[in-house]
Amino acid sequence: MKQLTDFTGQDSSVYESGTFKTKQNGIWKRGSAYLRIALYQATVAGISKQIHGPRNPILRKYYQQKCQEGKPTKLAIVATSNKPSRMIFGILSSSIPFQDNQQ
Incomplete structure (x- = not known):
């Protein structure tokens, strides 16, 4: 799953140098x-x-x-955009058709 997230370019970047840790992390491009x-x-x-x-x-x-949870709007959208890729991966790896049971 990590490889799929890397392929889509939506994994978060963490910048650290010595004791410095940034508070604003983005996604890798x-x-x-x-x-x-x-x-x-x-x-x-x-x-x-x-x-x-x-x-x-x-x-x-x-x-x-x-x-x-207190996430900013754009961060929540990026976090949510990982969900379809995880859903597609689950459907393709299990070979079971998608069923929306929430309605």
């Missing part, structure tokens, strides 16, 4: 930029509010959970 952008845009579309509820209730619930 290595890996596939196209895949990273596609996952980000799909996540933003999935968590957006619609008339009849969010387009993807699983992503919306995870995004709201991250926001309630």
